[in-house]
Amino acid sequence: MRASEADWFGGTGAGLGGLARLSSARTRSLSAENPTGEKGRGGAASEGTGAFAARDLGPGWKISPSIVIEPGQSATLADIDGPGVIQHIWCTVQRQHWRALVLRFSWDAAERAAIEVPIGDFFCQGWCEFSQVSSLPVAVNAHGGFNSYWPMPFRRKARIALDNIGGEAAVVYYQITYALLDVPDDVGYLHAQWRRSNPVPPGDVHLILDGATGPGHYVGTYMAWGANNSGWWGEGELKFYLDGDQEHPTICGTGIEDYFGGAYGFDEPGSGYVTYTTPFLGLNQVIRPDGFHRSQARFGMYRWHVLDPIRFDTDLKVTAQALGWRSRGRYLLLQDDIASTALWYQRSPDPPSRPALDADALEVI
Numbered sequence: 001m002r003a004s005e006a007d008w009f010g011g012t013g014a015g016l017g018g019l020a021r022l023s024s025a026r027t028r029s030l031s032a033e034n035p036t037g038e039k040g041r042g043g044a045a046s047e048g049t050g051a052f053a054a055r056d057l058g059p060g061w062k063i064s065p066s067i068v069i070e071p072g073q074s075a076t077l078a079d080i081d082g083p084g085v086i087q088h089i090w091c092t093v094q095r096q097h098w099r100a101l102v103l104r105f106s107w108d109a110a111e112r113a114a115i116e117v118p119i120g121d122f123f124c125q126g127w128c129e130f131s132q133v134s135s136l137p138v139a140v141n142a143h144g145g146f147n148s149y150w151p152m153p154f155r156r157k158a159r160i161a162l163d164n165i166g167g168e169a170a171v172v173y174y175q176i177t178y179a180l181l182d183v184p185d186d187v188g189y190l191h192a193q194w195r196r197s198n199p200v201p202p203g204d205v206h207l208i209l210d211g212a213t214g215p216g217h218y219v220g221t222y223m224a225w226g227a228n229n230s231g232w233w234g235e236g237e238l239k240f241y242l243d244g245d246q247e248h249p250t251i252c253g254t255g256i257e258d259y260f261g262g263a264y265g266f267d268e269p270g271s272g273y274v275t276y277t278t279p280f281l282g283l284n285q286v287i288r289p290d291g292f293h294r295s296q297a298r299f300g301m302y303r304w305h306v307l308d309p310i311r312f313d314t315d316l317k318v319t320a321q322a323l324g325w326r327s328r329g330r331y332l333l334l335q336d337d338i339a340s341t342a343l344w345y346q347r348s349p350d351p352p353s354r355p356a357l358d359a360d361a362l363e364v365i
Contacts, residue, residue: 025181030078031174032064037080049171066173069101069164078160078176082108083183086152091174092144093119098128099362100166105152106159107189107349114351115192118362119162121341122192123148124284124302126224128364131285134277137220137304150219150343152190153183165359188216188345193354195342196361199228199335200322205236208318209342211352214243217309218316218344225256225299226337229324232265233297233334236321243314251310256320257283260301273299280304296337318342 032049034042048064069075078086093101098120105115120126123146124133133140139147152158158178164170197206208221218240227233234256239249253259257266261281268274273286285300310316322334355361 023181025179027177027179028080029178030080030176032067033062037078037178066171069162069170069172071164071167071169074161074163075172076159076161077174078158078178080154080158080178082154082156082158082180084154084158084178084180085183086154086158086176086178087149088177089146089148089174091119091146091172093170093172095120095125095128095130095144096168097164097166097170098125099364100164100168100359101170101172102163102165102357102362104161104163105190105192106157106161107154108156110349110351112351113161114189114349116351116354116357117192117194117341118357119146121194121222121224121339122146124222124300126222126300126339126341126364127285127287127298129285129287131275131300132277133282133284133302134279135282135302135304136279136306138302150190153187154189154349155183165357165362167359188347189349190343190345191351192341192343193352194339194357195355196337196339197322198226198337198339200338202335203333205319205321206338206340208238208320208340209344210317211354212312212316212344213346213348213352214313214315215311216316216344216346217311218305218318218342219309220302220304220306220341220343221259221318222300222302222341223260223320224339225301227297227299227334228336229332229334231324231332233322233324233336234265235325235331236323236334238320239318240310241317241319242310242312243316245317256301260303280306316344 028037030037043060045064049066050062054061054063099118101119103117103119103122104113106113123140137149200206238253238259240251242250266273266283275283275286277284281303283301287298322336324332324334326332
């Protein structure tokens with residue numbers, strides 16, 4: 001099999017001009033209707049979550065459209081022999097599970113998952129409340145249709161598990177489309193790491209990523225930010241420590257809203273916060289206090305470095321400051337609730353170490 005440039009971008013290359021290019025790659029798809037992706041076996045189930053509804057129709061009539069994951073259980077969504085690349089993932093589950101289901105992707109012979117992220121945060125829904133996302137690699141549509149177009153190459157094996165660390169059974173619908181093709185030597189593995197500071201320790205910063213090993217490039221940040229103070233909360237800087245940087249980073253931003261493509265506090269005078277969702281960046285969610293149960297403002301933001309990947313040779317660390325304002329024009333160190341998802345490609349399929357994820361650490365409180 002020979003991979004063309006078009007294969008790595010879902011068949012379109014850098015634009016629609018690549019759509020007409022033919023390829024020897026073979027397309028397969030995994031779902032509850034074809035859990036192995038085997039050729040000619042879609043819709044062949046004789047039992048499943050739709051069996052009762054199809055009792056008058058028989059096999060082939062949506063007998064197994066979904067799976068049920070019980071509390072404390074793990075479901076294998078994909079176990080694929082390579083080489084190949086995952087090109088599209090669609091899934092949906094009720095929103096009370098968005099922080100209780102953890103996606104884990106493993107590549108080749110790696111013992112630990114390269115991607116370990118709550119399903120909601122992976123699709124920019126960290127607060128367990130729906131928000132529209134219309135970006136290039138991630139799209140979320142009414143009402144909770146999750147789509148990922150991040151290219152996920154693998155050489156020998158791709159494994160995707162979904163773990164239910166919550167207290168309720170979850171009904172999950174999913175479809176994973178992949179191509180079987182050769183993977184060039186210069187193609188990296190996708191990694192994603194979730195971290196939360198709740199709250200940010202006094203005088204400290206929120207750690208977005210640490211321990212990434214190069215060569216590689218950083219491609220995205222999603223943040224679910226809960227403000228615990230009144231006033232503006234995003235004055236802090238996002239910093240990228242590249243290839244041995246110690247006290248000071250190589251890349252230093254000018255403010256949280258600036259990094260996510262906005263300006264001046266995301267504020268339209270007279271209107272307040274203005275949400276937006278664009279191909280590469282957005283403030284996709286603002287959850288406002290209601291004067292009753294909702295006492296803090298909460299925000300969801302994404303920035304995809306698709307056209308401007310941050311390259312590193314040996315190592316990468318990423319941090320964010322939680323900073324506001326106090327009297328007489330002075331900065332105020334904040335202790336906000338910040339959860340972040342970092343995405344990057346690196347040569348090795350082995351992930352850096354990270355904190356263990358448990359239900360209490362993930363819970364939206």
